[in-house]
Amino acid sequence: MNHLPNSTAARDIATLIHPYTNLDRHMTAGPLVMTRGEGVYVFDDSGKRYLEGMAGLWSVSLGFGEQRLVDAATRQMQALPYSQLFGHRSHEPAIELAEKLLAMAPAGLDKVLFANSGSEANDQAAKLVWYYHNAIGKPRKKKIIARTRGYHGVTVYSGSLTGLPANHADFDLPVGGVLRADCPSHYLFGQPGEGEAAFVDRIVGNLEQLILREDPETIGAFIAEPVQGSGGVIVPPKGYFEKVQALLRRYDILFIADEVICGFGRTGQMFGCETFDIRPDIVTVAKQLSSSYIPISATLVSRPIFEGMLEESRKQGVFAHGFTYSGHPVAAAVALETLKIYEERDTIGHVQRVMPHFQSRLHALAEHPLVGEARGIGLIGAIEIVQDKRTRKSFAAADGIPAMAAAATLRHGVIARAIRDAIAFCPPLIISEAEIDELFDGVRHGLDEALAHARAKGLV
Numbered sequence: 186m187n188h189l190p191n192s193t194a195a196r197d198i199a200t201l202i203h204p205y206t207n208l209d210r211h212m213t214a215g216p217l218v219m220t221r222g223e224g225v226y227v228f229d230d231s232g233k234r235y236l237e238g239m240a241g242l243w244s245v246s247l248g249f250g251e252q253r254l255v256d257a258a259t260r261q262m263q264a265l266p267y268s269q270l271f272g273h274r275s276h277e278p279a280i281e282l283a284e285k286l287l288a289m290a291p292a293g294l295d296k297v298l299f300a301n302s303g304s305e306a307n308d309q310a311a312k313l314v315w316y317y318h319n320a321i322g323k324p325r326k327k328k329i330i331a332r333t334r335g336y337h338g339v340t341v342y343s344g345s346l347t348g349l350p351a352n353h354a355d356f357d358l359p360v361g362g363v364l365r366a367d368c369p370s371h372y373l374f375g376q377p378g379e380g381e382a383a384f385v386d387r388i389v390g391n392l393e394q395l396i397l398r399e400d401p402e403t404i405g406a407f408i409a410e411p412v413q414g415s416g417g418v419i420v421p422p423k424g425y426f427e428k429v430q431a432l433l434r435r436y437d438i439l440f441i442a443d444e445v446i447c448g449f450g451r452t453g454q455m456f457g458c459e460t461f462d463i464r465p466d467i468v469t470v471a472k473q474l475s476s477s478y479i480p481i482s483a484t485l486v487s488r489p490i491f492e493g494m495l496e497e498s499r500k501q502g503v504f505a506h507g508f509t510y511s512g513h514p515v516a517a518a519v520a521l522e523t524l525k526i527y528e529e530r531d532t533i534g535h536v537q538r539v540m541p542h543f544q545s546r547l548h549a550l551a552e553h554p555l556v557g558e559a560r561g562i563g564l565i566g567a568i569e570i571v572q573d574k575r576t577r578k579s580f581a582a583a584d585g586i587p588a589m590a591a592a593a594t595l596r597h598g599v600i601a602r603a604i605r606d607a608i609a610f611c612p613p614l615i616i617s618e619a620e621i622d623e624l625f626d627g628v629r630h631g632l633d634e635a636l637a638h639a640r641a642k643g644l645v
């Protein structure tokens with residue numbers, strides 16, 4: 186495409202490095218420029234409307250144009266736009282948000298440490314694991330187990346915890362101290378003829394072998410998303426987390442639950458930990474914490490971990506960690522208002538009412554010739570695009586069929602996300618049943634177009 190000089194597209198190409206974008210293709214393709222949003226919809230600069238089937242990046246839970254969040258930010262900007270929590274300073278928005286978070290959070294969590302992104306929340310979770318184990322006189326207990334296809338961020342350490350090759354290649358990651366466990370997708374990684382229960386036993390057995398091989402005395406924590414999101418929306422099989430947790434308890438390994446996507450209602454309960462009966466020692470949250478209206482994240486820790494931190498900081502003189510924007514008052518005020526809205530409007534009750542419709546429309550896609558599996562829970566889901574349903578063979582990457590289906594869906598006015606061979610859906614939590622229909626009607630059009638293309642090319 187030839188972009189007019191001084192057009193928005195030309196200025197974008199001249200200046201911006203786009204995250205998670207094919208940089209070379211962007212030089213000619215240019216950007217899709219969004220200008221405004223309303224409810225579950227966003228509008229581009231030509232005025233075209235899209236249903237935001239990914240809620241931005243799994244995150245705009247309350248949809249676009251929520252005036253109460255704008256007002257909360259304005260009030261706080263006028264009163265005190267910035268203050269900090271370093272050196273004993275404090276402010277009401279951070280205190281009130283911490284109180285509210287702890288009241289909502291899974292049982293056993295006792296203190297909150299704020300940050301600005303999911304990556305930072307996970308990065309500092311790892312640092313707290315190390316700090317704590319130094320405090321309790323177990324300085325060897327430092328390695329962290331993360332899973333294939335897990336996504337925990339892109340900073341040097343959270344990117345190392347992430348279990349996706351593209352995040353490591355050419356960035357010289359992972360750094361040391363990260364161990365890799367299996368992804369719990371029975372569809373993708375089950376062996377021929379292996380039932381779901383046998384699959385769980387096999388991968389939990391692999392986890393135990395890993396722990397023993399590495400020496401449990403060197404392993405500090407295990408990190409997991411209750412539902413793996415960016416790895417392709419992997420919902421764990423029944424019994425998986427129960428068995429994993431029994432193992433971790435046996436070897437005295439902490440559980441970090443990365444609730445960055447699942448937190449605040451995505452799975453139909455407040456936290457994914459409730460949906461999957463996970464009892465975490467550390468929880469990280471971001472995204473839906475502020476409905477993504479402003480960057481903020483948090484790491485929540487249990488009482489024993491905090492007591493260890495107390496002990497260690499007594500020795501060190503100060504807990505020498507924190508960001509300029511840890512607990513930023515404007516971000517905290519917006520997050521607090523977001524959590525109040527969830528409660529006052531019973532957002533979880535709404536999710537529970539519409540999620541059966543979402544899941545039934547999602548699972549109906551499994552009949553489509555290109556769809557090998559439809560999977561999901563609550564208001565999150567994905568379909569796996571295959572060339573051959575029986576053998577589960579995927580298309581060659583060069584054929585680009587999943588990306589083509591997502592692009593065709595976009596042309597039909599619905600935003601969905603291609604992740605390898607999957608297409609993911611994660612709409613705002615406020616979505617109605619009629620809007621769910623619109624979402625999946627658009628996806629079906631996209632799939633039909635991709636199928637027509639695959640047939641024309643003789644691929645199916």
Ligand code: PMP
Pocket residue numbers: 242243301302303304305307336337338339410414415443444445446471472
């Ligand atoms: N954890 C999970 C589960 C995520 O999905 C993400 C972002 N997609 C992150 C961590 C990283 O968050 P951020 O992009 O805010 O650093």
